[in-house]
Amino acid sequence: MSLTLFNSLSRKPEPFVPLHPDRVTMYVCGPTVYNYVHIGNARGPVVFGILARLLRRHFPRLVYARNITDVDDKINQAAIEQQVPIGTITDKFAAAYREHMGALGVDLPDLEPHATAHIPQIIAMCERLIESGHAYAAEGHVLFAVETYPEYGQLSRRSTDEMLAGARVEVAPYKRSAGDFVLWKPSTPELPGWDSPWGRGRPGWHIECSAMCEAAFGETIDIHCGGIDLQFPHHENEVAQSVCAHGGKPFARYWLHNGMLNMDGRKMSKSLGNVFRIDEVLANHPAEALRLALMSAHYRQPLDWTEGLIEQCVRTLDRLYGTLRELASIQVGAGAIPETVESALLDDLNTPQALAALAQIAADARRASDDAERARLKSGLLAGGLALGLLQQDPAAWFARGTADGGLDAAAIDARVQERQAAKQARDFARADAIRKQLAEQGIEVEDTPAGPRWKVAAK
RNA sequence: GGCCUGGUGGCAGAGUGGUCAUGCAGCGGCCUGCAAAGCCGUGAACGCCGGUUCGAUUCCGACCCAGGCCUCCA
Structure with a gap:
């Protein structure tokens, strides 16, 4: 039996063959930790966690990374509003994320890289992109020059021309081309920032995943997963940055995108x-x-x-x-x-x-x-x-799920069930039925079996 | 507007060119003091119109409808 995966890159099911037979690499886009996540955010981790288990059964070794993006404008905003360092925000919500995923039975990944732990790698990648002519510095920013990467748009199936024609957002004056996106941006004194060749600043949104993939796995990874809503621009930009930073080597060989919760x-x-x-x-x-x-x-x-x-x-x-x-x-x-x-x-x-x-x-x-x-x-x-x-x-x-924290006491239920059983044995069915009805009103269903009565929490 | 998905029985949801999805719910029966659980049996579907074919829910085309992306988003 062999594994087939639908690859967003080709829009076709493809047999999965790892680049290196002895090691499969997989990266899932994790959360930006500025708030609690919602149930829709759990779909990817759940299904791709099943994929991770499957890969572990069929290949000698899997290394599975799911990142934490812990620097971002929404985090900054939350930190300013609450007058705390961003670490207070990100630690809190990263911990909540782990707790909630754990409750849903999602395994921990092998690696959980954090964006703020990869600032030198991010800066180095920006420098390489500038050196190779794929990026440029302007007014404290570093921007990726989309026109230097002709394959841009391949993953999300859109052409640069169409996007530029349909551009509705005001184009920043320092951009050479409207489709160029930010790799690095300047920070004001009240914002978190790191020293860089372009002054004190912080990473843009997409670069951290490219840098973390490279740090964890090298130039090319086997499988990259995430929500379909990340396909553009996030994943498209990751591809552009990584491929151009790596002299044209492929970034991710299989792209998997999960559908949305509605x-x-x-x-x-x-x-x-x-x-x-x-x-x-x-x-x-x-x-x-x-x-x-x-x-x-x-x-x-x-x-x-x-x-x-x-x-x-x-x-x-x-x-x-x-x-x-x-x-x-x-x-x-x-x-x-x-x-x-x-x-x-x-x-x-x-x-x-x-x-x-x-x-x-x-x-x-x-x-x-x-x-x-x-x-x-x-x-x-x-x-x-x-x-x-x-x-x-x-x-x-x-x-018996939830009886302890749902205000119900399992021992008390057992006692009532025994009372009913005694009534039954005395053939006092009216009383037995009354007890059963009472329990049903609390959401407890009693079932009689040859081995004696048992009970369960009823489905709502 | 551009690009891309999808429309399956009461509901959820796979799949297939020609016999069964599956689960939940329903109905009949067995069991039970009565129920529940379980078992046995059972009805019910492929958006619309054309085309290809001996045969299409499945392939092709048009149409209608829903949704996603194009802006932060799993």
């Missing part, structure tokens, strides 16, 4: 204000259901974020964990990932198909009567779940 059919975005912060969503829903929701559509498709979607994911997990609960007595060790799940993932990360395969395995497992067969299927279910970052908790923990 709210009522519109992109969830900070500028539109139609966002759900991750901590808000986590407060109201099981994290694993949110993770499942983020992979419920193929990563390149847009995904409508609704309460109904989350509820459906909770029910889906109820069923999968229900299967595992039924198989609780079957002992299994670590197993191989079922072929149906793995082949779906190898086909451009087709998570919906992988989930369908998982559902099929669960159904087979419930029907199987032979213990050896049940063990095999349970092992496959757990291994397939692990590949997706799902199904790794104790089923009992899933069904």
Whole structure:
């Protein structure tokens, strides 16, 4: 089985072959830490995290970097408003980012480069671009000269002419050409800045990713991932800077772009204000259901974020964990990932198909009567779940989810369930039903089994 | 306006030139004191119009609709 990835560069699925057989390199554009991120920001980390796990299974070594951009005008603005150094802002939100991603089951990358730790590399890259004629200094700025890179626009499929013709933004007077973008810009005394050949200043938006990729991986990386909204201008500019700084060597060989999360059919975005912060969503829903929701559509498709979607994911997990609960007595060790799940993932990360395969395995497992067969299927279910970052908790923990912090006390629920059981055994069904109804009103569903009663937190 | 996606059953969402996606919800049955869970069975789809083909939801073209990027954005 081999991995196929849809490459934004060619707009086609391509077999993935790493540049060096012994090492795969992958870079995901991480957050600019000026605020809490929203649930849409988690889609890339979740699906590309699944890709990272997949690559680790199929190649001897993966080095996966996800950056933190910790210098930026929005950070500066927040720092000025709160009268604190930018580090106070960036430390706080970088920590929150890690915490929220962790809650969603996103693995930490191997490397987490910070832009402010790469200022010398950024300056060096600017100098090289100036020396080679691809950039120029003007009024304390360093600008990339788009016209020196004829392939500019290749990734996002747009021509320089069209962009210049359609330019709506006022062009700064120091730009030679309207499409030129800033690599370095001057800082006023109240803004953070670093000494440079062009005076005290700070990096522009795109250069940090180029510099960090180079620092971590060298001139050419295998896979570069990010949201489709970053394709232009961010990724296009990264390509231009890196290729020109490296004498024409390719920058990223495979570009992967994830689709946007929508709210009522519109992109969830900070500028539109139609966002759900991750901590808000986590407060109201099981994290694993949110993770499942983020992979419920193929990563390149847009995904409508609704309460109904989350509820459906909770029910889906109820069923999968229900299967595992039924198989609780079957002992299994670590197993191989079922072929149906793995082949779906190898086909451009087709998570919906992988989930369908998982559902099929669960159904087979419930029907199987032979213990050896049940063990095999349970092992496959757990291994397939692990590949997706799902199904790794104790089923009992899933069904009792949120009782401790949701104002419900598991021991008290147990006591009520026992009361009902006693009433039942006394054939006082009216009382038993009254207790069950009361618990249902608290969101607890009681189920009777041959082994005695059990309960779970109901899907909303 | 330019460039680019996509329109699949009640909902979500894969996929395919000619037999099944899958999940949730629904319906009938089994089980249950009654339920729930589970099991068995079951209906239901490919935006619109042409074309290619023995045959198209799948390929081609036009049209309609929705969304994204062109400005900070995952």
